[in-house]
Amino acid sequence: MRYFAILREQRGLGAERVSTGAATARALYDELRGRHGFSLPAGRVRVAINGDFTGWDAPVREGDELVFMPPIAGG
Amino acid sequence: MAFKLTRAAIDARALADGLHDTRAGACVTFEGRVRARNGGRAVRALDYETYAPLARKEGDRILAEARRRFSITKAVCVHRTGSLGLGDVAVWVGVTAGHRRAAFEACRYIIDQTKARLPIWKREHYAGGATEWINAAGGRAKRSR
Numbered sequence: 499m500r501y502f503a504i505l506r507e508q509r510g511l512g513a514e515r516v517s518t519g520a521a522t523a524r525a526l527y528d529e530l531r532g533r534h535g536f537s538l539p540a541g542r543v544r545v546a547i548n549g550d551f552t553g554w555d556a557p558v559r560e561g562d563e564l565v566f567m568p569p570i571a572g573g
Numbered sequence: 574m575a576f577k578l579t580r581a582a583i584d585a586r587a588l589a590d591g592l593h594d595t596r597a598g599a600c601v602t603f604e605g606r607v608r609a610r611n612g613g614r615a616v617r618a619l620d621y622e623t624y625a626p627l628a629r630k631e632g633d634r635i636l637a638e639a640r641r642r643f644s645i646t647k648a649v650c651v652h653r654t655g656s657l658g659l660g661d662v663a664v665w666v667g668v669t670a671g672h673r674r675a676a677f678e679a680c681r682y683i684i685d686q687t688k689a690r691l692p693i694w695k696r697e698h699y700a701g702g703a704t705e706w707i708n709a710a711g712g713r714a715k716r717s718r
Contacts, residue, residue: 503622503694504709549626565624569708572652572693573605573664
């Protein structure tokens with residue numbers, strides 16, 4: 499896992515390995531949100547797996563790098 | 574075609590010089606700068622944080638789209654990361670084209686898509702010491718024009 503911005507602050511670190519039984523990105527976010535108290539509901543977060551945007555139903559496999567991205571604010 | 578992230582100050586003049594192109598009758602550039610007020614609050618400084626590998630990939634995709642959609646010769650986009658002060662250039666876009674219409678339209682397209690799609694996050698520091706991640710408050714989605 500890598501965390502950025504408000505999720506990084508709420509998690510208290512920028513990267514970690516997690517063990518999970520979650521089969522999809524959505525299930526993993528729900529699990530981590532419950533564990534760490536992330537303020538953002540999944541509807542306001544986007545997910546990337548291995549460096550590319552993907553959908554919430556994407557399967558999670560061993561060794562994947564996941565990023566749950568808060569609402570962006572560039573420019 | 575080049576998209577770049579940089580922690581160093583953006584040198585707008587050097588970037589514009591890099592767009593020298595005798596095929597181009599038009600050169601349009603845009604600078605996004607750090608503004609002293611946002612949503613009625615006095616801003617002192619801000620930080621940008623980015624998921625760099627994906628930001629670079631998405632930035633390259635935006636420039637490639639601009640090249641497909643508009644008749645342009647060169648397009649560059651540079652986005653700052655790290656800590657910025659008031660007036661600093663946060664994002665710079667430069668486009669050259671044979672004619673002005675395509676240059677204006679492509680420049681507009683690139684900055685709009687950059688703001689909408691790049692995985693970059695902004696934390697504002699306010700007078701008095703408070704900070705806030707923009708767009709990340711519960712349920713609230715700020716819109717900029």
